[in-house]
Amino acid sequence: MDKNATPLEAAISQQIKVELVDRGMEQKDLADAVGIERATLSRYMTGRRPMPMAVFFDVANVLKIRPRELMAAAEARLDRQESRTA
16 A cells, blocks of 8 residues: 555555455456546555545445445444554
8 A cells, every 4th residue: 555545545445355355356347347447446446546536436336335335344444453553
């Protein structure tokens, strides 16, 4: 993860990766379904570029998960990480 990414951005990326694995998908599949280049998705997933809200909603739609559920799962992941370091 890029050092410029916020902890929440990192948690969102990690949660998207979990969702992809759960669905047997790869980043290329997701990028194609969302309609963006794989390299662009990679930049979002590594924190080199912030993911636009519209793309976040498209990602959630492709993963068949409500955006708020995807965000909640990412926030829960972040909370767990923070409690381990506290």
